Amino acid sequence: MNVLIIGASRGIGYELARQSLEGGDTVYAAARGQTGIARLKDLGVNTLVVNTADALGCSGLSWGIDGVRFDRIWHVAGIFGPRTAGVDPPVQQDFDVVMHTNVLGFMRLVPQYFDALADGGRIGVLSSKMGSIGLRNSPSGWTYRASKAALNSTVKDAALVLGKRGLVVAFHPGWVQTDMGGNGADIPVDRSVADLRRTLDALKPSDSGSFFNHDGQALSW
Ligand SMILES: NC(=O)c1ccc[n+]([C@@H]2O[C@H](COP(=O)([O-])OP(=O)(O)OC[C@H]3O[C@@H](n4cnc5c(N)ncnc54)[C@H](OP(=O)(O)O)[C@@H]3O)[C@@H](O)[C@H]2O)c1
Structure with a gap:
């Protein structure tokens, strides 16, 4: 299979690239900076430069x-942004960077994803249960x-446009x-990614436009 990963310099994205390569896939992996690109080159995947936080950083994907x-x-x-506890207003710059990176980036890239998607292809979008209302x-x-609640909204819209051509969740x-996630988080990255890959493979076409836990359990928006 041909696999594209956006945000692959470290963490879940890097592990997706590693496991996909190990599984025999042809992998194109994008990072925004030179350190990430160098790590991905060392891994042996095809590299692309994509920064989801700005228009120029998203525009180069298609020709790559x-x-x-x-x-x-x-x-x-994705980025987390301000680690607030209550309803402390974020400063505008923090708000803008989180929304641009996590939401606007996907909105800018999704038409390019659709153009590049094979018939019956599947798109997995890393959201978070923290976005569930x-x-x-x-x-x-x-x-x-x-930002993740807004991202979830755009995933639903993307599924409506994609229709039966493929699946996006x-x-x-x-x-x-x-x-x-930090060292104290629940699960190691290799287990999360193994689950995500297995679940995306196993979903039914009618599951497009829905929200899932890594293990395949359906989640409430
Ligand atoms: N870890 C968790 O517990 C958890 C839980 C729920 C959801 N998630 C979601 O899962 C995704 C991956 O999380 P993670 O735990 O792997 O996080 P991470 O270790 O902090 O890695 C984040 C990744 O996103 C990339 N990135 C950030 N801003 C970017 C931008 N503007 N353009 C391109 N790439 C950018 C980073 O690249 P750089 O190296 O260049 O910064 C890095 O590769 C995120 O969307 C996150 O919200 C994670």
Whole structure:
């Protein structure tokens, strides 16, 4: 299979690249900086430079993957932003960076994903249970929560446009031991990624436009 991963310099994105390569896939992995690109070159995958936080950083994807059709696309890039406890207003710059990186980046890239998607291809978008309104019982990190709730909304819209050509879903990867999740998180990154890959493969076409835990359990928006 041809696999594209956006936000692959470290954490879940890097592990997706590693496991996909190990599984025999042809992997195109994007990072925004030279350190990430160097790590991915060392891993042995095709590299692309994509920064989801700005228009120029998103615009280069199409020509970097020109002519390649992808069976799996993983949209992983994301930042947490201010680690607030209550309803402390974020400063505008923090708000803008989180929203641009986590939401606007996906909105800018999704038409390019659709152009590059093989017939029946599948897109997994790394959201978070923290974005769920139905499951919410804490306001901590409310800027991040708002960004993932907005991302979930755009995943639903993307599924409506994609129709039967393929599948696009939002995922909660678990609380994962990465730089974002921290060492005290619930699960190691290799287990989360193994689950995510297995679950995306196993979903039914009618599951498009829904929200899933890494293990395949359906989640409330
Ligand atoms: N870890 C968890 O417990 C957890 C839970 C729920 C959801 N998630 C979601 O899962 C995804 C991956 O999380 P993670 O734990 O692997 O986080 P991480 O270890 O902090 O890695 C984040 C990745 O996103 C990339 N990134 C950030 N901003 C970017 C931008 N503007 N353009 C391109 N790439 C960018 C980073 O690249 P750089 O190296 O260049 O910064 C890095 O590769 C995120 O969307 C996160 O919200 C994680």
